[in-house]
Amino acid sequence: xxxxxxxxxxxxxVLAGGYSTRFGDTDKAVADLAGVPMIRRVVDRLATxxxxxxxxxxxxxxxxxxxxxxxxxxxxxxxxxxxxxxGPLAGIQVGLEAVDCEYAAVVACDMPFAEPxxxxxxxxxARGHDGAVVRLEDGWYQTTQAVYRAASMxxxxxAALDDDGRIITAFDQxxxxxxxxxxxxxxxxxxxxxxxxxxxxxxxxxxxxR
Numbered sequence: 001x002x003x004x005x006x007x008x009x010x011x012x013x014v015l016a017g018g019y020s021t022r023f024g025d026t027d028k029a030v031a032d033l034a035g036v037p038m039i040r041r042v043v044d045r046l047a048t049x050x051x052x053x054x055x056x057x058x059x060x061x062x063x064x065x066x067x068x069x070x071x072x073x074x075x076x077x078x079x080x081x082x083x084x085x086x087g088p089l090a091g092i093q094v095g096l097e098a099v100d101c102e103y104a105a106v107v108a109c110d111m112p113f114a115e116p117x118x119x120x121x122x123x124x125x126a127r128g129h130d131g132a133v134v135r136l137e138d139g140w141y142q143t144t145q146a147v148y149r150a151a152s153m154x155x156x157x158x159a160a161l162d163d164d165g166r167i168i169t170a171f172d173q174x175x176x177x178x179x180x181x182x183x184x185x186x187x188x189x190x191x192x193x194x195x196x197x198x199x200x201x202x203x204x205x206x207x208x209x210r
Contacts, residue, residue, distance in 0.1 A: 009101035010123065012046030012053040014039060015091040015144060016061060016109035017081045022196050027061060029109040030068045031201060034208040037068035038195060041112035047074040048116045049105060056095035058084045088144055089167050093157035099150040108144040108194060112204070115191040121184060122147040130156075130174035134192075136181045142192055143167040148176075 016029040016039055023031070029039045039055070046053050052075040057065055059080050069076050079098035081090065092106055103126060105119040118134075125132035131148035135141050144167075156170035163169050181189075195201050 010050050011099045011101045011104050011150075012043070012050050013079075013092070013095035013099060013104045013106045014042050014046070014053060014055045014109050015088055015095060015106065016055055016057040016065060017085060017091045017094075018088070019085050020110075020196070023110075023201075024198055027064065028195065028201075029057065029061060030064045031195075033112055033195070033201060034205045038112050038201075039065060039109045040068050040072070042107055042109055042114060043069055043072060043074060043076070045112075045114050045116050046105060046107065046119075047072070049119055051075055052077065052100070054079050054095050054098045054104075056081065056091045056098075086161070087165060089157050089160055089165055089170065092144075092148070092167065093154050093161070096148060096150040096154040096157070102149060102151075103147055104150045105147050106144065110195045111145055111191070111193065112195065113188075113190045113193050114145055115187055118145070118184065118187050118191050119147060121187070122179065125177045125179050129177050132177040132179055133171075134179050134181060134184065136192070141168060141178075145192060 020028045030037045043053050054077050056079045062078055079094045081094055107114045122132040126147045130152045133141055133143055133146040156173045160170040195204055
């Protein structure tokens with residue numbers, strides 16, 4: 001296991017339940033990226049940190065995602081959205097409620113370049129707190145590539161869903177460490193790249209095949 005487990009038992013949560021309307025008719029979670037389903041690339045990266053990953057998705061996605069993750073070494077469990085496509089805040093809540101550890105690394109299924117080293121740094125920042133989230137230089141919070149204390153963040157998400165439905169609103173109830181982009185050590189900005197259109201998929205594929 002990675003040294004990040006000094007925090008305690010850790011798991012990964014992959015958010016895959018959105019309808020991905022910008023991506024087209026294909027479910028981007030299982031879209032082929034240079035011969036590998038995108039969600040498998042994400043799970044491959046989380047598997048360097050943990051032995052277990054929870055996939056949050058809609059019920060009709062499960063079969064295709066299971067096929068994409070078949071024969072993977074990591075334990076994969078599924079947290080099915082009770083109400084489809086309520087947004088990433090609901091996905092984080094549902095995913096974290098299925099976690100069997102104190103902390104979890106949360107990442108969206110369309111971030112195939114997520115760097116394990118980023119999560120290692122975030123775990124260190126999160127120690128003794130409710131989570132750690134990167135704030136980029138443009139002010140944007142990377143809430144779907146972050147580390148959270150599972151129980152407290154799940155409760156905060158539930159409350160925020162009854163408010164304005166924004167992930168950042170959940171932080172009002174928590175002790176979350178905000179990590180500046182300039183505080184990251186040797187982390188490529190590519191880690192935060194999301195593949196949310198077919199054009200972005202083609203561009204990522206060209207770069208992988210170079």
